[in-house]
Amino acid sequence: MNNSAPIVQRAQKRERDKFLPGTVVSFTTLSHPPARFGPRPRVVGLIELENGRRVLAPLVADAPYIGQTVRPRMRLSHVTHEGLRVYEVAYDEAPQVAITEAFSRYLLAFTGPSGVGKSTITKMLAHACSDYAAKVPILTTRAPKAGDDGEYLYTTSAEFDRLKNMGEIVAMTDIPSSSEDRMYGYRAADIEAIWDAGKIPVVVTEMELLQGLAHHYGRRAVLSFGLLPPGKSKRARLSQLLHRLRSRGRESEAHIRDRLKNAEKDLAFFGERKDLFDHMVVNEDLSDLVASLKEKVPGLSGA
Amino acid sequence: MQQDIFLVGSGLTRFGEWWDKSLRDLMREAIEAALASSGLQAQDVDLVIVANMLAEVTNNQAHMASLASSLLPHHPPALRVEAACGSGALAVNTACAFLESNRAKTVLVVGVEKMTDASSDAISQALMGAADSELDAPSGLTFPGIFGLIAKRYMYEFGLTREQLSIVSSVHHKHATENAFAQFRYELSPEAVSASPLVSDPLRLLDCSPISDGAAACILSTVHRSGTRLAASQIASDTLSITERPTIVSFPATRAAMEQALREADITRKDIHALETHDCFSIAAVINMEDLGFTKEGEGIRIYEDLHAGRTPLWVNMGGGLKACGHPVAATGIKQLIDVSKSLTRGRARYGLAHNFGGAGATCGIHILENTHV
Numbered sequence: 001m002n003n004s005a006p007i008v009q010r011a012q013k014r015e016r017d018k019f020l021p022g023t024v025v026s027f028t029t030l031s032h033p034p035a036r037f038g039p040r041p042r043v044v045g046l047i048e049l050e051n052g053r054r055v056l057a058p059l060v061a062d063a064p065y066i067g068q069t070v071r072p073r074m075r076l077s078h079v080t081h082e083g084l085r086v087y088e089v090a091y092d093e094a095p096q097v098a099i100t101e102a103f104s105r106y107l108l109a110f111t112g113p114s115g116v117g118k119s120t121i122t123k124m125l126a127h128a129c130s131d132y133a134a135k136v137p138i139l140t141t142r143a144p145k146a147g148d149d150g151e152y153l154y155t156t157s158a159e160f161d162r163l164k165n166m167g168e169i170v171a172m173t174d175i176p177s178s179s180e181d182r183m184y185g186y187r188a189a190d191i192e193a194i195w196d197a198g199k200i201p202v203v204v205t206e207m208e209l210l211q212g213l214a215h216h217y218g219r220r221a222v223l224s225f226g227l228l229p230p231g232k233s234k235r236a237r238l239s240q241l242l243h244r245l246r247s248r249g250r251e252s253e254a255h256i257r258d259r260l261k262n263a264e265k266d267l268a269f270f271g272e273r274k275d276l277f278d279h280m281v282v283n284e285d286l287s288d289l290v291a292s293l294k295e296k297v298p299g300l301s302g303a
Numbered sequence: 304m305q306q307d308i309f310l311v312g313s314g315l316t317r318f319g320e321w322w323d324k325s326l327r328d329l330m331r332e333a334i335e336a337a338l339a340s341s342g343l344q345a346q347d348v349d350l351v352i353v354a355n356m357l358a359e360v361t362n363n364q365a366h367m368a369s370l371a372s373s374l375l376p377h378h379p380p381a382l383r384v385e386a387a388c389g390s391g392a393l394a395v396n397t398a399c400a401f402l403e404s405n406r407a408k409t410v411l412v413v414g415v416e417k418m419t420d421a422s423s424d425a426i427s428q429a430l431m432g433a434a435d436s437e438l439d440a441p442s443g444l445t446f447p448g449i450f451g452l453i454a455k456r457y458m459y460e461f462g463l464t465r466e467q468l469s470i471v472s473s474v475h476h477k478h479a480t481e482n483a484f485a486q487f488r489y490e491l492s493p494e495a496v497s498a499s500p501l502v503s504d505p506l507r508l509l510d511c512s513p514i515s516d517g518a519a520a521c522i523l524s525t526v527h528r529s530g531t532r533l534a535a536s537q538i539a540s541d542t543l544s545i546t547e548r549p550t551i552v553s554f555p556a557t558r559a560a561m562e563q564a565l566r567e568a569d570i571t572r573k574d575i576h577a578l579e580t581h582d583c584f585s586i587a588a589v590i591n592m593e594d595l596g597f598t599k600e601g602e603g604i605r606i607y608e609d610l611h612a613g614r615t616p617l618w619v620n621m622g623g624g625l626k627a628c629g630h631p632v633a634a635t636g637i638k639q640l641i642d643v644s645k646s647l648t649r650g651r652a653r654y655g656l657a658h659n660f661g662g663a664g665a666t667c668g669i670h671i672l673e674n675t676h677v
Binding site: 007010025026027028029030031032033034035037042044045046053054055056057058066088 | 424439444445447452453502545546547
């Protein structure tokens with residue numbers, strides 16, 4: 001029974017769930033570890049986790065030392081006689097990233113379903129932080145509409161295709177609609193110009209464009225916020241969106257239905273692609289939200 | 304102590320690797336020797352307390368209390384206590400509770416362990432039962448590993464060197480040459496310790512107490528008297544896992560038990576001349592000297608340097624300690640009591656102390672003996 005798979009599993013569950021980095025308090029190399037670990041020496045460390053708890057775990061860093069910062073990772077520990085594969089949390093050296101200055105060439109992205117308040121947020125942000133951030137215009141093939149507020153650059157389908165073929169467009173999408181055919185995208189030149197001006201490009205975007213940006217510039221170059229409407233259930237959130245879309249009175253009921261359909265997909269996307277978001281924020285009180293965004297965006301805190 | 308309790312008899316087997324002796328044989332040998340030395344009849348014993356940690360695992364034997372009682376003709380009531388390597392001290396402490404409360408007048412305490420029948424991997428795993436099975440063991444840690452962690456941290460904090468640490472085992476081996484019951488009765492140079500194979504960095508093979516068979520028995524009584532009186536019997540506990548402690552370079556249970564014991568005996572450290580401490584690993588011997596308050600934090604090795612140079616009036620582990628005398632886990636705490644009483648008699652000193660702990664200092668028992676002839 002000693003150290004049977006269930007014991008190991010129970011023992012490690014708590015720490016694995018937390019999966020915290022820590023600091024090496026001490027470590028030792030066991031020349032002859034218990035037989036189940038095989039004949040090779042095994043380094044075991046006493047690690048103080050970020051939350052103050054201490055754990056004993058294998059240490060896989062090449063040259064461990066006391067005081068070293070380590071990070072957890074799962075690995076196969078051993079296979080029992082019954083064929084059970086037992087996994088364990090081992091601690092490895094945390095990569096040493098020398099931060100000499102704030103990473104300046106990054107994008108700030110807000111993603112959320114229509115009606116969640118993206119435009120309002122970015123307007124407020126642009127107003128409060130215009131010295132630090134600038135909105136990236138969206139290139140679109142659709143016709144201008146009443147209610148557009150300078151966020152679009154209008155072009156023809158032919159021109160859009162030409163830019164696309166020249167690699168000038170870093171992300172694009174064809175937003176499905178039953179009423180019109182329209183392309184949207186971001187031009188590299190617009191983003192570069194904002195960076196060159198020493199500001200943070202802000203994109204108010206949707207799922208495909210976000211993926212395109214993350215693909216083009218790298219996920220780490222995008223500080224990504226997911227915006228959720230208030231409400232605990234999907235139904236409550238959608239009804240909140242519907243209310244907002246109707247109350248702004250910009251669009252026909254057919255458009256609103258289209259947007260709501262897309263919104264449903266967008267909300268599902270938050271769950272499916274958590275990796276694309278650094279922060280999920282609920283747009284309930286605008287002033288609170290802008291304040292909390294300022295805290296989370298490097299370079300904006302002084303704004 | 305609420306009653307005067309005397310150590311009226313004691314008996315030991317030689318510690319070592321005894322292929323031809325069973326758990327029962329070892330226990331019988333120690334009990335018979337204890338009875339013989341006391342001059343009492345077996346029937347004078349009205350309670351038996353057995354200290355044992357591993358019999359179920361290594362000998363397939365539970366119900367140790369009844370096994371011990373079987374060895375006496377009148378089969379007195381018996382019970383078993385277990386606190387890993389601290390079982391011996393816990394058994395003596397339990398005996399004191401019975402004696403002080405008049406539930407018993409004469410108690411036979413016997414500690415026994417038969418470890419060499421099992422493979423070293425099985426023993427190593429069984430001994431890890433003395434640590435936390437969910438917080439410590441799954442990492443693959445063994446007891447040498449736990450003390451390896453402690454040693455590495457201690458060296459980091461206090462600058463103890465490998466060469467200094469090697470003195471500890473050398474001193475213990477020297478003392479064991481005089482002890483007929485010791486497992487290793489030969490001298491060992493510090494250089495030999497430093498050159499022995501690594502077990503759990505920075506600890507080497509000769510830093511570690513061995514796997515041993517052996518038994519130790521003593522008879523404690525409130526109605527029969529002798530020249531050796533128990534002046535204090537105290538136990539203290541700490542968290543089982545070292546992960547739940549703020550420091551690993553000190554054992555708070557030792558500190559607590561020591562303060563309580565000095566208070567109970569109504570003496571100071573300066574009154575103590577003979578010490579048997581729990582040197583399961585050489586680093587533990589160093590830390591013990593600090594926790595017992597005989598030196599400052601980080602300076603425990605100085606006492607061993609003095610012992611090595613023959614400079615200190617303190618007698619430490621004169622029987623060879625766990626390292627050289629051997630460490631049949633639960634017998635150790637009782638053997639220590641016997642060794643302290645021998646030191647007091649031989650050296651005509653008044654007070655001596657036995658310090659025994661289980662796990663990584665999770666249970667600590669301290670007994671102070673008084674030589675009433677001084």
